Amino acid sequence: MGITQQSNTRNRSVRGLFVRFPSRRPLLLAFVVVGVVLLGCWPGAEVRSAPVAAEPAGVGPEVREFLSKHCYDCHANGAKKGGLDLEKLSTEMTDRPLVANWTRIFDRVSQGQMPPATEPKPAAKDTASFLAAIEPRLKAADKRLRETVHRRLNREGYQNTVRDLLGIDTELKHLLPEDQQAGGFDNNGEALAISAELMGQYLRAAEAAIDAAIVHGDRPKTVTFTVDPMNEIKKDIPRFFGLDDGRSVIYTTDKGNYSKIATREKRTPVAGRYRFRFPVATHASAEPIVFNARVSDFDGLAATNIDLGYFEAEAKPKTVEIEAVVGARSAIQFFVLDLPTWLNDVSSGKFPGVGFGPVEITGPLYAQWPPESHKRLLGDVDLKTGKLEDAEPILRRFIARAFRQPAAEEEVARYLSLVKGRLAAGRSFEASLRSGLAAVLCSPNFLFLRENISEAKTRISDYELASRLSYFLWSSMPDAELLECARQGTLHEPAVLRAQVERMLKDPRRDRFVSDFTGQWLRLRQIDATTPDPKVYTEFDDFLKFSMIEESQGFFRTLLEEDLSIRNFLDSDFAMLNRRLAKHYGVEGVRGVKVHKVPLPKDCVRGGVLTQAAVLKVTANGTTTSPVLRGVWVLENFLGQVVPPPPPNVGSIEPDTRGATTVREQLAKHRTAASCNVCHQHIDPPGFALESFDPTGGFRKQYLRYYVEPKNADKGWGKVITAGNVDPSGQLATGEKFADVREFKRLLLQNEDRFAHCLTEKLMTFALGRELGFSDRDYVDGVLKSSAANGRGLRTLVHAIVESPAFVAP
Numbered sequence: 001m002g003i004t005q006q007s008n009t010r011n012r013s014v015r016g017l018f019v020r021f022p023s024r025r026p027l028l029l030a031f032v033v034v035g036v037v038l039l040g041c042w043p044g045a046e047v048r049s050a051p052v053a054a055e056p057a058g059v060g061p062e063v064r065e066f067l068s069k070h071c072y073d074c075h076a077n078g079a080k081k082g083g084l085d086l087e088k089l090s091t092e093m094t095d096r097p098l099v100a101n102w103t104r105i106f107d108r109v110s111q112g113q114m115p116p117a118t119e120p121k122p123a124a125k126d127t128a129s130f131l132a133a134i135e136p137r138l139k140a141a142d143k144r145l146r147e148t149v150h151r152r153l154n155r156e157g158y159q160n161t162v163r164d165l166l167g168i169d170t171e172l173k174h175l176l177p178e179d180q181q182a183g184g185f186d187n188n189g190e191a192l193a194i195s196a197e198l199m200g201q202y203l204r205a206a207e208a209a210i211d212a213a214i215v216h217g218d219r220p221k222t223v224t225f226t227v228d229p230m231n232e233i234k235k236d237i238p239r240f241f242g243l244d245d246g247r248s249v250i251y252t253t254d255k256g257n258y259s260k261i262a263t264r265e266k267r268t269p270v271a272g273r274y275r276f277r278f279p280v281a282t283h284a285s286a287e288p289i290v291f292n293a294r295v296s297d298f299d300g301l302a303a304t305n306i307d308l309g310y311f312e313a314e315a316k317p318k319t320v321e322i323e324a325v326v327g328a329r330s331a332i333q334f335f336v337l338d339l340p341t342w343l344n345d346v347s348s349g350k351f352p353g354v355g356f357g358p359v360e361i362t363g364p365l366y367a368q369w370p371p372e373s374h375k376r377l378l379g380d381v382d383l384k385t386g387k388l389e390d391a392e393p394i395l396r397r398f399i400a401r402a403f404r405q406p407a408a409e410e411e412v413a414r415y416l417s418l419v420k421g422r423l424a425a426g427r428s429f430e431a432s433l434r435s436g437l438a439a440v441l442c443s444p445n446f447l448f449l450r451e452n453i454s455e456a457k458t459r460i461s462d463y464e465l466a467s468r469l470s471y472f473l474w475s476s477m478p479d480a481e482l483l484e485c486a487r488q489g490t491l492h493e494p495a496v497l498r499a500q501v502e503r504m505l506k507d508p509r510r511d512r513f514v515s516d517f518t519g520q521w522l523r524l525r526q527i528d529a530t531t532p533d534p535k536v537y538t539e540f541d542d543f544l545k546f547s548m549i550e551e552s553q554g555f556f557r558t559l560l561e562e563d564l565s566i567r568n569f570l571d572s573d574f575a576m577l578n579r580r581l582a583k584h585y586g587v588e589g590v591r592g593v594k595v596h597k598v599p600l601p602k603d604c605v606r607g608g609v610l611t612q613a614a615v616l617k618v619t620a621n622g623t624t625t626s627p628v629l630r631g632v633w634v635l636e637n638f639l640g641q642v643v644p645p646p647p648p649n650v651g652s653i654e655p656d657t658r659g660a661t662t663v664r665e666q667l668a669k670h671r672t673a674a675s676c677n678v679c680h681q682h683i684d685p686p687g688f689a690l691e692s693f694d695p696t697g698g699f700r701k702q703y704l705r706y707y708v709e710p711k712n713a714d715k716g717w718g719k720v721i722t723a724g725n726v727d728p729s730g731q732l733a734t735g736e737k738f739a740d741v742r743e744f745k746r747l748l749l750q751n752e753d754r755f756a757h758c759l760t761e762k763l764m765t766f767a768l769g770r771e772l773g774f775s776d777r778d779y780v781d782g783v784l785k786s787s788a789a790n791g792r793g794l795r796t797l798v799h800a801i802v803e804s805p806a807f808v809a810p
Contacts, residue, residue: 063130070122139774162441168212254335278320278360280313291334297327392416399411402440422435474507501802522637560794563791566752584698605741617696625693707721
């Protein structure tokens with residue numbers, strides 16, 4: 001694609017790099033930065049704009065006539081409601097602000113929002129004539145003004161790509177900064193600029209990846225040793241811990257990061273993949289008890305902690321086996337859930353608990369030596385005796401896979417010359433080769449999705465399509481089968497493309513799509529942004545938080561796997577629950593740690609996405625909920641309505657934690673201002689419907705708050721009290737009333753087309769890596785029609801997006 005306005009910013013940032021080189025590798029960094037500055041260094045690349053339609057003739061008199069008759073009273077002759085003066089608004093759509101204004105006018109009129117209901121309604125033919133006059137100009141202007149962007153890999157895509165490319169499982173994204181978002185997603189090219197500092201971080205990440213891929217010497221010895229947690233707790237038996245058939249029993253729940261039931265006595269000798277095997281059983285409990293396993297190197301404030309997951313212990317002893325990649329000097333430790341946080345004396349042995357037997361630790365584990373990563377990168381070349389002629393085939397193979405299409409001769413020569421220069425300077429073969437490999441991983445051909453555009457092209461190449469498809473569904477590079485279809489030139493054929501999408505959706509890598517898309521659409525990535533007040537929401541814990549995320553991701557995955565209707569996002573007769581979440585929701589009879597499909601009781605408040613605990617948590621703060629925040633979230637993420645920021649000098653609404661006034665009462669007063677009511681009539685109703693749920697997603701009929709009596713203020717002693725009744729009723733801007741969230745969801749289902757349109761736009765934005773414009777509306781409509789004709793399943797919708805002309809358009 002062509003270059004955007006960001007290019008100037010990028011070039012300025014990159015130029016600054018030449019005076020800020022890290023001192024230890026300036027030449028290599030200069031080499032890779034020059035590639036980014038040029039950005040069109042691959043063969044055949046062109047810096048051009050996308051092909052656009054010719055601009056239609058100017059709008060006819062019916063436009064001004066319509067505005068004069070129906071809009072000027074509020075938006076002309078000195079009146080500028082909403083800051084819009086239509087008399088001075090040019091009909092020449094020559095820049096983005098003008099196109100944005102005319103798009104808003106088009107949408108307000110086409111949706112019947114303008115003129116307002118208090119004004120005479122225009123004749124249908126006049127409205128149709130007005131819209132027909134400006135629609136073609138908006139489409140042409142949007143295409144003409146749109147700037148196409150070279151899309152850089154975001155952090156998730158970079159880490160997944162390097163892992164798949166090299167065959168490593170090293171964590172890399174922590175070496176890179178958080179990506180910015182545009183249009184709600186962090187894979188949007190508009191937000192993925194590059195800077196001098198970022199190039200230095202990419203070089204560090206590349207070197208770390210190559211370090212992980214290449215090994216030296218003989219195969220490390222795999223050892224097996226056993227550590228008994230009892231050795232660390234001997235002195236505390238039987239008062240605080242117990243023994244049961246050789247198992248060390250813990251009777252309490254520790255919510256911190258330290259547990260005495262651990263293997264600190266003997267730790268992992270080196271970093272690598274290890275297997276942990278241990279017997280476990282409940283003590284004095286017929287019911288299963290959940291425990292959490294974690295690994296830590298206990299390095300003080302710099303400690304690395306790895307969560308290994310949640311498991312159930314049962315009365316019948318069983319052996320649990322876990323494999324994980326851990327660092328050197330790591331130990332596994334166990335935390336038991338849902339037990340008292342403190343017991344003064346457990347020597348009676350009558351308290352319920354969980355017993356852990358000796359832990360057998362085996363590792364580091366290797367399927368082969370040298371490992372797959374080393375063989376994939378170097379083949380049979382010996383780094384100690386390698387020469388320049390050995391580097392050429394290594395680079396040729398690596399470049400083709402890294403750049404996601406066959407390597408051009410000039411590309412191979414460019415990186416080979418870097419290796420040659422290092423060898424000539426007296427560097428070892430390995431050091432010289434590493435420089436070439438790192439430069440490949442810092443090349444714009446690797447960091448950016450390379451798409452070449454010319455005015456003659458009507459669709460992207462099959463290699464470009466392979467990358468666009470793989471970064472949509474796998475957040476990573478195309479695999480060998482996709483690239484082979486591209487090499488044969490058949491990937492764009494409908495039958496082949498559909499078969500590949502089906503294959504990709506059955507591959508475990510599609511879980512990256514599930515987590516990336518839901519993490520941003522539903523804001524699941526923000527689950528840790530707030531912590532519910534532990535004094536009020538005492539049952540909230542890490543296992544519940546884990547279960548929340550699992551539910552939302554599992555729900556999306558189930559709809560995708562089973563091709564269930566997207567209506568289920570609005571309301572469903574099932575939920576994805578485990579034992580912990582079912583308890584939180586008040587649903588009986590659910591067991592197990594893993595979320596699974598559970599039928600919901602008739603007329604249950606749950607069902608769909610809006611009442612999932614994760615969504616309700618990320619749209620609240622730790623103490624209170626806000627109908628405004630939740631209402632805006634519903635409008636933007638489910639109904640596709642852009643909510644403008646509040647007018648200046650308008651105070652915010654904050655819940656009264658004293659309970660003197662409700663949020664509903666404050667909002668009623670707030671809406672007396674006409675400028676506020678315009679938006680709040682749309683925002684508040686969905687927010688009111690969700691007031692039945694507290695900041696943890698628990699159902700409530702009354703507000704709660706923590707009350708401290710004045711006499712105990714210095715000690716902070718208090719109690720949880722009620723602070724007013726919840727009123728979840730409301731009335732939509734279109735007049736329909738609802739009593740609670742159940743009725744609100746039924747109203748949403750009656751207008752499911754609006755949600756279908758919103759979800760389609762979200763998915764297309766994520767798939768294309770760019771925001772949609774007015775000229776994309778025909779594409780969206782085509783996807784909607786295709787999906788509706790085939791049952792509106794989520795999997796069907798994904799197919800319709802990939803089969804859309806938009807997906808293969810340059």
